Amino acid sequence: MCDARCWSARSRPSACRCSCGGANHGRGYFAPYRGYPRRPKPPSVGDYFKSIGKSALTNAVIYGLSAAIPPLGAVAIPAYMAYNYSKLGYGLYKVYSEISAEGKVSANSMKQASESLGDFVTQGPADTIASAVVARATQDGLFEEMVKNTHVDEVVFAEMMRGSTSSALSAGAGELAKFAIVKAVGA
Amino acid sequence: MDQNDFEIVSIIASRKAEFYVKIGEKLLASLPFFIDKKEARLRLRRATSELDNSLFISEEEKASKTINPALLVSQLKLNNQEILDWMVKAMTEG
Numbered sequence: 509m510c511d512a513r514c515w516s517a518r519s520r521p522s523a524c525r526c527s528c529g530g531a532n533h534g535r536g537y538f539a540p541y542r543g544y545p546r547r548p549k550p551p552s553v554g555d556y557f558k559s560i561g562k563s564a565l566t567n568a569v570i571y572g573l574s575a576a577i578p579p580l581g582a583v584a585i586p587a588y589m590a591y592n593y594s595k596l597g598y599g600l601y602k603v604y605s606e607i608s609a610e611g612k613v614s615a616n617s618m619k620q621a622s623e624s625l626g627d628f629v630t631q632g633p634a635d636t637i638a639s640a641v642v643a644r645a646t647q648d649g650l651f652e653e654m655v656k657n658t659h660v661d662e663v664v665f666a667e668m669m670r671g672s673t674s675s676a677l678s679a680g681a682g683e684l685a686k687f688a689i690v691k692a693v694g695a
Numbered sequence: 696m697d698q699n700d701f702e703i704v705s706i707i708a709s710r711k712a713e714f715y716v717k718i719g720e721k722l723l724a725s726l727p728f729f730i731d732k733k734e735a736r737l738r739l740r741r742a743t744s745e746l747d748n749s750l751f752i753s754e755e756e757k758a759s760k761t762i763n764p765a766l767l768v769s770q771l772k773l774n775n776q777e778i779l780d781w782m783v784k785a786m787t788e789g
Binding site for chain 2: 568
């Protein structure tokens with residue numbers, strides 16, 4: 509078996525007396541030796557959260573829902589939304605109406621959606637429409653003010669709007685209509 | 696969907712964003728060096744965004760049929776178990 513005497517040797521490989529037979533002789537301490545098993549491949553993100561990362565995920569979710577003091581941007585979001593949900597809602601509705609008036613979601617808007625939201629995979633009509641709405645809303649700068657006031661990345665708002673719009677479209681008409689919004693004082 | 700629906704969607708999306716910022720701060724900092732942080736962040740963002748909207752409306756709001764945009768996620772007393780189950784499923788799939 510190789511050790512530092514072999515790896516860091518300065519003599520010729522033929523002088524090697526260990527099991528590598530000179531293959532690793534003098535190659536330096538970190539030289540790979542083909543005779544040993546390679547370092548195990550690191551687990552994928554999915555595998556990690558299935559096993560050792562599951563408790564970290566659980567703790568993070570509980571923290572996310574708990575009364576712990578949230579990061580600055582997270583605190584600023586509801587404060588911003590208390591006065592600006594109407595503006596955002598109107599903007600999104602306007603975009604949605606425009607897309608609906610066009611009759612269908614164009615290939616171009618889908619391309620823009622995938623560019624702005626990363627490597628998401630479209631899953632159905634609700635997701636397709638939601639992606640198109642959010643892509644155009646982003647293009648129109650609808651989330652800029654929110655980003656400026658909360659310092660949360662625009663891509664985060666865009667992704668959350670996409671998922672929420674898709675969920676609302678999937679749930680069907682009337683699901684949200686039963687709710688009224690509590691108006692902030694002075695709003 | 697009408698304007699009221701989109702106003703509510705905006706509030707729910709903002710709650711998810713708040714939740715994501717909090718969970719991201721905790722989770723991403725705890726990842727070991729061998730885990731691809733970019734992929735973990737993308738996966739976390741998608742998992743959060745695709746949570747069912749109804750999970751981000753509190754039982755109190757459902758009963759009163761009103762939604763308060765100024766409430767923090769921590770003030771909503773949401774169903775931890777259902778959200779957790781979804782997050783674990785979404786983060787481990789694929």
